[in-house]
Amino acid sequence: MHSDTAADRAVRTLTLEAFADTIVPGAKRSPEDRAVAGAAPGGGAVDAGAVALLETPAAGVVDGLDSLSLLLNQHARDYAARLGTALDPDVPPFVALPFAQRTGLVAELVAPGHPEKDGWVALALFSNMAFDTGAHLHTTEAMAAGHPGLRAMGFAEPDADGLWRFPAYSYRRELARTHPGTTPAGDPS
Template sequence: MTAPERRTILKALTASLAALTSDGLAAPTAAATKTAAAAAECWPVQTLLAFADTLIPGERRFPGDTVVAGAVTGPGAVQAGAADILASPQLPVAPLLPLIASLLDARAVTYAAIRLIWLPPLQPPFTGLSFHHRTALVKGLFGPDDPDRPIWQMLSLLIGLAFDTAGSDDTSQAVTRKHPGLTWLGFPSPDTDGRWRFTEFSYGRPLAALHPRTTPSGSPA
């Protein structure tokens, strides 16, 4: 991968993270939903979802699932909506998915060739690896000497947002709809007005007295 390509991908990933951590994704239009559904079936997204499943594994969605390795029981990043984030036409990273996936698949081909691992020809190379080998490959991607390490780090943050925060959805609505990641983590439900209030202090007592000039919003004087 060339330096300009690497910079372009990192800029898109950074912009996507910024969008998700600020206002999240707006409700998609019918056309956007159709586009995302089509993208979810393409090889690049399958490759990147397999990468997501390696980071936060889950159980297979159906018998013969080749994207999700089924290494554990319970939901993982794929069940929690990683595809909704990665393939969303609202995020600048979406057009670059083929390039990122091709980089990962190229690494998978090299990994398999060195170890004489046969890869099924009718599916993306990375998805053809077992969960054990996917994990070993991904571990190497985060090594300090890997030139593309920042790409995998930023991509993993996007995937983490899908599972840990339901990043593509409104949090209160995601809790109501039993989002797999939030439900698995035991994320609490909001009050009836949609806001979260915590009446019990985590240490059983307040850590400090409230400053008398603290504003109603909680900002310091």
């Protein structure tokens, strides 16, 4: 089931952004940003496109995002009640949690033995994947847009033609000769 109204979609997006930001924190996008807690400098999973990756049909999780968002907000209500934390009703419950409480709740959800662990671990993995690889983007486009994860890892820029060539071998030696049938573009024969 997918969210039907704009309000439902906004709640889902904010909730998923807050979850992704809990996994790979980043800087707030604006002073009014509630989903991104601002717990780390620079871009995090949200800026890297975690929600776009989750919503890519190839990821295989899009059909469960509404349910996971609803569950996460219910867990946030329960967690806040246990801790005596008042939640701002203007934002989804998970978004309303302070960052330390978001991380505490996520730690519980991904802990061994939690009955929903697989769903939360999948969301966490996709949040990391968006940051580490920009898997939903072509690498040259991600680099041109300043993808925060690829930049943080020091991923090399492509040559002017958009291809990557590495004149210095990472092991300081050539590991294998290029096959004689390899085309100038690097494709196998």
